[in-house]
Amino acid sequence: MRKLALAGSAVALAAALALPAGSARAQQATASIPHFDPKGKPPSVHTRQVLERARATLPFSDTRDFDEQKRGFIAPMKDLKIRADAGHVAWDMERYQFLLKQDRFDSIHPSLNRISVLNMNYGLYEVIPGIYQVRGFDLADISFVRGKTGWIVIDPLTAAETARAAVKLFQEHVGKGLPITAVIYSHSHGDHWGGIRGVVDEADVRAGKVQIIAPRDFMNHTISENVYAGNAMNRRLFYQYGVLLPASPFGHAGQGLGMNIAAGALGLIAPTRIVEKDIEEFEVDGLKMVFQNTPFTEAPSNMNTYIPSMKALWMAENVTATLHNIYTLRGAPVRDPLNWSKYIARALYLYGQEAEVMFASHHWPRWGNARIQEVLRGQRDLYAHMNNQVLHLANQGVTINEIHNVYRMPKSLEQQWFTRGYHGSPEHNSRGVVQRFLGFWDANPATLIPLSPSDSAPLYVEMMGGAEKIMARGRQLHDEGKYLHAQEILNKLVYAQPTNQAAKDLLADVFEQLGYQQENPGLRNSYLAAAYELRSGIPSGTAPNSSGPDVIRAMSTELFLNFLGIRMDSRKAEGMRFTINLITPDNGEKFVIELENATLTNLSGFLAPKPDLTMTIRRVDLEAIMGGAKTIEAQVAAGLLKLDGDAAVLAKLASTMVDFDPRFQIMPGTKLRDTGVSKALPYEAVPRQTIAE
Numbered sequence: 001m002r003k004l005a006l007a008g009s010a011v012a013l014a015a016a017l018a019l020p021a022g023s024a025r026a027q028q029a030t031a032s033i034p035h036f037d038p039k040g041k042p043p044s045v046h047t048r049q050v051l052e053r054a055r056a057t058l059p060f061s062d063t064r065d066f067d068e069q070k071r072g073f074i075a076p077m078k079d080l081k082i083r084a085d086a087g088h089v090a091w092d093m094e095r096y097q098f099l100l101k102q103d104r105f106d107s108i109h110p111s112l113n114r115i116s117v118l119n120m121n122y123g124l125y126e127v128i129p130g131i132y133q134v135r136g137f138d139l140a141d142i143s144f145v146r147g148k149t150g151w152i153v154i155d156p157l158t159a160a161e162t163a164r165a166a167v168k169l170f171q172e173h174v175g176k177g178l179p180i181t182a183v184i185y186s187h188s189h190g191d192h193w194g195g196i197r198g199v200v201d202e203a204d205v206r207a208g209k210v211q212i213i214a215p216r217d218f219m220n221h222t223i224s225e226n227v228y229a230g231n232a233m234n235r236r237l238f239y240q241y242g243v244l245l246p247a248s249p250f251g252h253a254g255q256g257l258g259m260n261i262a263a264g265a266l267g268l269i270a271p272t273r274i275v276e277k278d279i280e281e282f283e284v285d286g287l288k289m290v291f292q293n294t295p296f297t298e299a300p301s302n303m304n305t306y307i308p309s310m311k312a313l314w315m316a317e318n319v320t321a322t323l324h325n326i327y328t329l330r331g332a333p334v335r336d337p338l339n340w341s342k343y344i345a346r347a348l349y350l351y352g353q354e355a356e357v358m359f360a361s362h363h364w365p366r367w368g369n370a371r372i373q374e375v376l377r378g379q380r381d382l383y384a385h386m387n388n389q390v391l392h393l394a395n396q397g398v399t400i401n402e403i404h405n406v407y408r409m410p411k412s413l414e415q416q417w418f419t420r421g422y423h424g425s426p427e428h429n430s431r432g433v434v435q436r437f438l439g440f441w442d443a444n445p446a447t448l449i450p451l452s453p454s455d456s457a458p459l460y461v462e463m464m465g466g467a468e469k470i471m472a473r474g475r476q477l478h479d480e481g482k483y484l485h486a487q488e489i490l491n492k493l494v495y496a497q498p499t500n501q502a503a504k505d506l507l508a509d510v511f512e513q514l515g516y517q518q519e520n521p522g523l524r525n526s527y528l529a530a531a532y533e534l535r536s537g538i539p540s541g542t543a544p545n546s547s548g549p550d551v552i553r554a555m556s557t558e559l560f561l562n563f564l565g566i567r568m569d570s571r572k573a574e575g576m577r578f579t580i581n582l583i584t585p586d587n588g589e590k591f592v593i594e595l596e597n598a599t600l601t602n603l604s605g606f607l608a609p610k611p612d613l614t615m616t617i618r619r620v621d622l623e624a625i626m627g628g629a630k631t632i633e634a635q636v637a638a639g640l641l642k643l644d645g646d647a648a649v650l651a652k653l654a655s656t657m658v659d660f661d662p663r664f665q666i667m668p669g670t671k672l673r674d675t676g677v678s679k680a681l682p683y684e685a686v687p688r689q690t691i692a693e
């Protein structure tokens with residue numbers, strides 16, 4: 001999704017840029033920048049106190065991150081914006097310059113402010129002679145390692161345009177025009193492979209001039225993680241990543257892992273070599289590398305790399321300068337923190353005893369063995385503690401509804417910057433651990449089959465004495481700074497009376513203060529995004545662009561057919577019954593597809609003896625249908641799809657299919673007024689084509 005209309009963002013940007021350097025401090029630390037939303041409020045005295053307490057208790061005297069972030073700086077990137085080939089702005093650092101013009105903001109948690117300033121590094125850095133990074137061109141970093149004949153790229157960002165710009169900056173200063181001889185995808189998330197076409201030419205890959213190396217099961221997981229619940233994840237990204245929020249002290253203020261995600265062309269070239277064994281050692285462009293698969297850690301397909309001759313340890317996204325997500329707010333299966341911790345421990349004992357530099361796919365490197373061990377040990381314990389202590393408490397009866405208020409990290413870890421919650425938070429991660437092991441139910445039968453919120457809320461409102469009483473008490477709690485209490489009752493009122501704008505505005509005011517108080521950008525953005533939608537409704541705008549052909553190609557036919565079963569509105573399929581055989585002769589696959597019991601199923605490797613219809617199409621021609629470039633009719637007319645039997649079943653099947661709209665309502669009474677259904681491609685999981693992390 002690009003450019004959803006949002007009045008006010010230009011105003012906020014202009015205001016941010018007009019702010020004179022060094023102005024406005026302390027109590028007035030955000031007063032000179034107007035709020036982008038006419039209904040927006042400044043931070044309250046209570047919010048400012050929360051941020052003051054954080055300033056007083058967090059280890060701001062430890063400035064090693066700033067030393068490490070600056071170290072090896074070679075050249076800045078001069079253009080603050082990078083254009084996409086399609087014409088729009090793919091990357092924009094101008095909108096975040098306000099962060100560099102003031103030391104502090106009363107509407108941004110000081111720790112979040114700190115990581116965002118660190119993430120404003122924007123240029124080329126030397127890690128050690130022979131290893132370089134371009135940082136700040138995307139959510140992730142791109143790294144260059146000197147091989148015998150050229151450069152080995154690790155993790156080519158999300159977008160071809162930003163990756164290309166990074167290579168250009170690198171070549172201007174360090175690269176000496178030597179070719180890129182290999183690419184390593186460290187893991188399956190899109191911010192680590194989507195920019196591949198900005199780095200290498202596919203013809204060179206096919207000709208064997210460029211090797212692409214990836215961890216075990218890479219292709220399986222690149223796309224599949226985000227398909228089935230893709231539209232819901234897409235919608236939830238509007239909250240986690242604050243997609244509609246302008247960059248502002250009152251809006252988006254960085255994303256923790258980086259400033260944001262680039263919005264350019266996403267591509268995928270399949271790896272030419274997969275690291276299959278747990279640990280494999282081989283030469284890449286003449287340089288010996290040791291690859292350590294770390295499956296089901298930060299990503300389902302993932303690997304660390306050690307370069308013995310350089311004593312350089314690449315920790316992928318397994319160890320960055322933050323507590324990462326165990327549970328991710330956009331929605332995903334909960335990750336396994338104990339497994340994650342063990343893989344960090346293995347890296348510590350296999351390579352961390354002698355490594356002299358450690359670098360990763362986000363943030364900045366760590367130098368010196370003592371520092372490396374400090375960070376590896378802290379990160380190992382961070383995830384193990386999360387697992388162990390949450391389960392310790394759960395085994396004593398603490399439920400998923402309480403754990404976030406009970407779980408605390410050990411003090412020694414809380415006082416380390418590299419364990420702060422810039423992506424995961426102790427709150428949502430601890431709930432995730434309970435979810436992983438025990439699921440949603442707290443074992444209280446009252447929550448077994450609860451009423452839906454919109455059904456229970458009217459009873460609450462009635463019993464609480466009506467809207468006026470709730471508003472009065474809600475305002476009082478708001479004024480006292482008891483925002484969590486205020487949200488509890490105002491949320492009921494908003495569910496009971498979705499058209500009560502005064503109630504929605506007051507709940508928005510409460511959410512906004514909670515947003516300002518959060519260290520974690522996902523939590524902050526979620527509160528601020530909900531406040532925005534409560535005040536103004538969901539803005540209309542264009543729907544996501546179609547997935548690139550590379551992404552379609554990476555999707556298996558089975559995954560596509562499975563997803564058709566999800567797209568089908570089963571209520572429209574009552575009474576239908578038919579069987580289709582699908583044959584794709586060019587790749588030797590066959591499927592039996594059955595519609596029965598209002599359920600669409602498919603089975604790979606089988607054909608029905610008496611199908612209603614047999615479809616024969618080359619996989620490559622099927623991809624045009626999967627990607628929406630061609631209709632079934634067009635492929636039939638072109639002679640590319642052969643139908644044998646009763647073609648009318650296809651019309652029946654089509655009549656049951658629904659196009660998901662990524663703008664469905666989350667908060668009551670915020671529904672889009674514009675009735676035009678935005679047509680999102682089924683597996684269009686996220687605004688910028690794939691979900692990064």
Ligand SMILES: [Zn+2]
Pocket residue numbers: 139140189191192257317361362692693
């Ligand atoms: Zn990432």
